[in-house]
Amino acid sequence: xxxxxxxxxxxxxxxxxxxxxxxxxxxxxxxxxxxxxxxxxxxxxxxxxxxxxxxxxxxxxxxxxxxxxxxxxxxxxxxxxxxxxxxxxxxxxxxxxxxxxxxxxxxxxxxxxxxxxxxxxxxxxxxxxxxxxxxxxxxxxxxxxxxxxxxxxxxxxxxxxxxxxxxxxxxxxxxxxxxxxxxxxxxxxxxxxxxxxxxxxxxxxxxxxxxxxxxxxxxxxxxxxxxxxxxxxxxxxxxxxxxxxxxxxxxxxxxxxxxxxxxxxxxxxxxxxxxxxxxxxxxxxxxxxxxxxxxxxxxxxxxxxxxxxxxxxxxxxxxxxxxxxxxxxxxxxxxxxxxxxxxxxxxxxxxxxxxxxxxxxxxxxxxxxxxxxxxxxxxxxxxxxxxxxxxxxxxxxxxxxxxxxxxxxxxxxxxxxxxxxxxxxxxxxxxxxxxxxx
Amino acid sequence: xxxxxxxxxxxxxxxxxxxxxxxxxxxxxxxxxxxxxxxxxxxxxxxxxxxxxxxxxxxxxxxxxxxxxxxxxxxxxxxxxxxxxxxxxxxxxxxxxxxxxxxxxxxxxxxxxxxxxxxxxxxxxxxxxxxxxxxxxxxxxxxxxxxxxxxxxxxxxxxxxxxxxxxxxxxxxxxxxxxxxxxxxxxxxxxxxxxxxxxxxxxxxxxxxxxxxxxxxxxxxxxxxxxxxxxxxxxxxxxxxxxxxxxxxx
Numbered sequence: 304x305x306x307x308x309x310x311x312x313x314x315x316x317x318x319x320x321x322x323x324x325x326x327x328x329x330x331x332x333x334x335x336x337x338x339x340x341x342x343x344x345x346x347x348x349x350x351x352x353x354x355x356x357x358x359x360x361x362x363x364x365x366x367x368x369x370x371x372x373x374x375x376x377x378x379x380x381x382x383x384x385x386x387x388x389x390x391x392x393x394x395x396x397x398x399x400x401x402x403x404x405x406x407x408x409x410x411x412x413x414x415x416x417x418x419x420x421x422x423x424x425x426x427x428x429x430x431x432x433x434x435x436x437x438x439x440x441x442x443x444x445x446x447x448x449x450x451x452x453x454x455x456x457x458x459x460x461x462x463x464x465x466x467x468x469x470x471x472x473x474x475x476x477x478x479x480x481x482x483x484x485x486x487x488x489x490x491x492x493x494x495x496x497x498x499x500x501x502x503x504x505x506x507x508x509x510x511x512x513x514x515x516x517x518x519x520x521x522x523x524x525x526x527x528x529x530x531x532x533x534x535x536x537x538x539x540x541x542x543x544x545x546x547x548x549x550x551x552x553x554x555x556x557x558x559x560x561x562x563x564x565x566x567x568x569x570x571x572x573x574x575x576x577x578x579x580x581x582x583x584x585x586x587x588x589x590x591x592x593x594x595x596x597x598x599x600x601x602x603x604x605x606x607x608x609x610x611x612x613x614x615x616x617x618x619x620x621x622x623x624x625x626x627x628x629x630x631x632x633x634x635x636x637x638x639x640x641x642x643x644x645x646x647x648x649x650x651x652x653x654x655x656x657x658x659x660x661x662x663x664x665x666x667x668x669x670x671x672x673x674x675x676x677x678x679x680x681x682x683x684x685x686x687x688x689x690x691x692x693x694x695x696x697x698x699x700x701x702x703x704x705x706x707x708x709x710x711x712x713x714x715x716x717x718x719x720x721x722x723x724x725x726x727x728x729x730x731x732x733x734x735x736x737x738x739x740x741x
Numbered sequence: 742x743x744x745x746x747x748x749x750x751x752x753x754x755x756x757x758x759x760x761x762x763x764x765x766x767x768x769x770x771x772x773x774x775x776x777x778x779x780x781x782x783x784x785x786x787x788x789x790x791x792x793x794x795x796x797x798x799x800x801x802x803x804x805x806x807x808x809x810x811x812x813x814x815x816x817x818x819x820x821x822x823x824x825x826x827x828x829x830x831x832x833x834x835x836x837x838x839x840x841x842x843x844x845x846x847x848x849x850x851x852x853x854x855x856x857x858x859x860x861x862x863x864x865x866x867x868x869x870x871x872x873x874x875x876x877x878x879x880x881x882x883x884x885x886x887x888x889x890x891x892x893x894x895x896x897x898x899x900x901x902x903x904x905x906x907x908x909x910x911x912x913x914x915x916x917x918x919x920x921x922x923x924x925x926x927x928x929x930x931x932x933x934x935x936x937x938x939x940x941x942x943x944x945x946x947x948x949x950x951x952x953x954x955x956x957x958x959x960x961x962x963x964x965x966x967x968x969x970x971x972x973x974x975x976x977x978x979x980x981x982x983x984x985x986x987x988x989x990x991x
Contacts, residue, residue, distance in 0.1 A: 684793065689829040692789050693839075693899065694817035694847040703834055703842070710833030 306360040306483075307342050311335070313366040314449055327420055327451070330434050334448035341442035353627045353659045354569055354598040359541055362511050364483035366450075368396035372476050374507075376403055382505050383470055387720045389501070390469045392455040396476055397484045399453065403472075411465050416454040416487055428458065432491055436519050436549040436575060444545045444571075447517040451487035454516075459496040461523075468499035468718055473516075475540065477508025488518040492526040501721060503533045506540040518546045522554040524578065529717055530558045535728055536565040538593060545571045552578030559716060560587040561725055562597045563732050573602040576638075579609045587616040588709045588725075590732045591624035591656075598627035605638040605668075612642075617709045618649040620656035631663040632673060639668050645675040650682060650708060652701070702733040742767045742938050743788075743907055747799035750787045757783045759963035760799070765907070768935040772949055772974060773942045775960035776982040781942045782826060784960065785911045788940075789823040790816045803907065817843075818850040820906030820937075824896040824913050831883040836895065837865060839883045840902050847903065868901040872928045889916030897928045904932070909940045914948035926951030946978035959985050 304312075314335050318328075343360055344351040372395045383391065390413045393403035399415055406414045419425040420433075434451075438444045455471045475482055484504075492498045506512045522528050534542065542565055548556055560570055574583040589597050603612040618626050628647040649658045662675035682704050690700035706729060716722040743765040750758040757780050765771050775781050787794050788801055790813040801808045808816055831839065845855045856864075869879060872894055884892055893913050900908055910929065914922055929952050933939060941952055949957075949971065957973040958965045959982075966985055967973065977985070 683829070685827075686829040686831070688786075688789075688791050688793075688813055689825060690831075691813035692817055692821075692823050692825075693843040694814050694850070694903070695843055696814045696846060697812065699842065699846065700814075703831065703839075707831045707833050713833070 306362070306364060309364070310366065310446065311339055317367075317450060325421070327429065327433065331449045331451065334434075334439070334445040337440060337445040338442050338449060341445075344442055350600060350629070353625070354567070354596065359513055359567065362481050362513070364481045364511070364513055365479040366483055368398065368479055368482055372396050372398065372478055373402065374400070374474060374476065379403070379474060379505075379507070382472060382474075382503060384468070384501060384718070384720050384724060387718070388467050390465060390467060392469065392471045394453065394473045394486065396474070396478060396482060397453060397486070407465075411460065411463050412456065412458040413465060413469055414456050416456045416489060417452055419456040419489065420452065425456075428491065432519065432521055433489060434519070436521065436547040437517055437545070438547070441545070441571075443515055443543055444517055447485045447487055447515050447545065450485045451517070454487040455490070456488070457490045457498065457500070459492045459498050461493040462495050463493075464497040468501060471500060471502045473504045473514065475506040475508070475510070475512040477506070477510040479510065481511035482513075484512065484514045484516075486514065486516045488516070490518065490520045490528075492520075492522050492528055494523045495525045496523070497527040499529045499531075499718060501531045501533060501718070504536055504540070504542055506537045509537060509539050512540040513543075514541070515543045516545065518544075520546065520548040520556070522548065522550045522556050524551045525553040526551070527554065528556045530556070531716070531718070531721060532558070532560045532570070533725070534561060534565055534568055534597075535563040538564075538566055538595070540565050541567040543569045543571075546573065548574045548583070550574065550576050550578065550581050550583060552580055554578070554581045555584075556582075557584040557586070557715065559712070560585075560599070561728070562587065562589040562591070563728055565595060565597070568597045570597070570599045572600070573604075574612065575604050576606050576610045576612075579607050581610050583610075583612040584715070585612075585614045585616070586712045586715060588712045588729070589616070589618040589620075589626055590705070590709070590729065591619070591626060592621040592732075593624065594622070595624045596626070598629075600627075600629045600631075602631045603633070603643065605632070605634040605641045605643060607635075608637060608639045608641070610638070610641055612644070614645040614647075615712055616647045617712055618647070618658060619652060619705050619708070620649065620658055621652045623653070623655045625656070626658040628658070628660040628677070629663060630661070630675065632665070632675075634666040634668050634671050634673065636667040639670045641668060641671040641673070643671070643673040647677045648708070649677075649679045650705065651679060652682065698734070702730070705733055706730075742804060744802040745788075745799070746802065748787065748796065748801065749798035750783060750794045750796050752783075752794050756797070757794070757963055758787065761963070761965060763958065763965065765938045765940060767938055769956065770933070770939045770941065770952060770954045772954035772957045773940060773960055774944065774957060774974060774977055776986070779960045780963045781960050782911055785823055785909045785940075785942055788909060789813055789821055814846070814850075817903070818847050822900050822903055822905030822908045824893070824900060824908065824910045826912040826915065828884045828892045828896055830885045832885050834883050836879045836881060836883050836898075840865060840899065843899070844902060864902065868898055871901060871931060872898050873924050874898055890918060890921040893917055894921060894925055897925050901928060901932055906937050907940070908932070908937065909942065911942045912944065913941070914943055914945065922948065923951060946974045949974045961985055
């Protein structure tokens with residue numbers, strides 16, 4: 304039985320466990336119908352030309368994990384930004400871990416999607432926001448919608464700001480030979496409110512894991528959101544991340560994606576600008592080796608006038624790794640005075656590494672500033688010579704230059720402890736000890 | 742200390758150095774002058790070990806050791822320092838952190854432990870003062886957004902930190918106003934001792950008023966065509982390079 308058939312039949316089993324009278328039941332059923340028709344995307348589709356899901360579909364993934372997994376904090380501490388205090392929403396094999404989590408209802412809601420989907424007090428919010436920005440047609444998103452049951456639910460009311468950042472962490476323990484996870488997150492930040500989120504998916508063994516995650520983010524007027532995705536998973540873990548962001552006037556949303564690991568990672572990052580005078584920023588650092596594959600697909604839809612978007616993705620590809628950057632910008636006819644900037648710079652440090660980079664601009668307004676640039680190069684030999692001539696060995700010199708290359712993406716990380724952590728991950732990924740903290 | 746024997750070097754099959762012979766002893770200052778394209782910067786790069794250049798004949802010997810198989814970092818560890826004509830910008834790495842890395846890598850190569858942090862700071866402060874470098878400057882990203890003068894002063898600061906046996910200053914005077922030139926030259930003079938040597942590569946005689954050479958060599962078309970004392974620099978300043986070119990044709 305292939306993965307699609309298994310998912311379709313599992314859906315029936317899944318439906319027996321949920322409340323069929325709940326309105327979300329209809330949403331799930333609709334979504335499943337869409338997935339049944341479309342199935343997994345294939346390389347014949349333009350958007351999936353460079354990323355194949357074929358081999359993943361041959362794996363016999365468990366769809367529902369056993370329920371009895373526990374982890375000791377000391378064993379997984381290193382995956383948290385543990386030098387600062389944070390709220391934590393933690394899942395082990397898809398099941399909420401109250402032991403590792405620190406949720407709150409004190410002025411803000413930082414808790415669970417399963418509660419939000421089932422408790423009557425959240426019904427009104429679910430009616431207004433759930434599955435409202437996520438695609439109803441994209442097959443993997445609808446697959447997630449069909450199975451949506453658990454994940455993070457965050458609601459920040461008007462003028463509020465949580466006392467500390469929120470970490471959303473998914474652990475896979477390897478209790479299943481191979482496990483498919485489908486977390487579903489809903490994040491609502493009301494007018495003039497603020498939020499910082501760090502999201503991480505981490506497998507703890509070499510068993511196969513496939514995560515198909517959907518996050519819906521609503522940024523109301525003048526809201527301010529910083530979202531950090533830390534992707535440094537093991538070589539048997541794959542992630543398809545679908546993030547949908549609906550922004551209103553004068554809001555700021557920044558998404559940083561740090562991709563250092565995993566087997567196959569696909570980031571579908573979609574911004575919809577429903578208002579004026581707002582800013583959407585997407586930044587990424589990708590450093591890959593071995594046979595790792597990362598595919599960044601971004602979309603910014605400028606729907607109204609006077610807005611900005613900024614994209615800056617840096618990639619360093621070694622060994623047999625492959626990368627994709629596809630940046631789509633749509634500027635509607637009425638979206639005059641749009642400023643849309645896109646930059647994707649790549650360094651190939653191995654003859655066998657490849658990167659496919661493509662800007663995709665669809666501009667229907669005439670008074671706009673849009674720029675895009677893609678570069679693919681090697682490390683500057685003159686710069687290498689400069690560093691080596693100061694006594695810095697070749698390997699360390701390379702690392703310093705790669706760090707310098709990725710640096711301006713790090714400058715905008717607003718949580719210093721996270722920035723320090725990312726710097727350490729970069730140094731580790733580059734395999735050097737530079738004698739100072741980057 | 743340094744002995745260059747019949748050195749031929751090419752880049753992409755184009756021969757640039759065509760038989761250089763030069764001997765530099767400890768305690769000496771040598772100036773290498775010459776018109777554009779004569780091979781001055783290539784000579785500096787070849788001594789420092791830039792891989793882009795292929796040595797096709799001859800060799801560079803430092804303290805009796807042929808440097809042929811040494812990577813640039815190995816040469817640096819043996820005491821060769823090149824002050825670059827165009828120093829490279831490294832965003833995100835501060836001058837201080839860069840120096841820490843350079844010093845500790847050199848120490849590691851010599852089997853020494855890292856320099857203790859307080860000792861490092863003291864050394865950095867001392868050398869920065871000598872070159873009249875503001876402390877704020879040290880926390881800026883290496884060479885990023887530096888003026889031409891700041892870049893050159895930073896090169897000499899690095900030289901002061903690394904205390905090389907053989908320093909090669911490649912067009913260190915270009916882009917410097919007269920005050921910066923004086924500061925840089927004073928720095929070099931303070932670092933001079935009977936145990937080290939300096940090769941000054943320059944177009945103009947101006948720098949040599951401050952860093953007085955013991956020997957002046959004129960490089961033309963990949964060869965040293967004339968050598969003399971410091972008065973040769975004055976003669977070149979007065980007469981230009983044309984007479985050298987004429988002479989060398991004969």
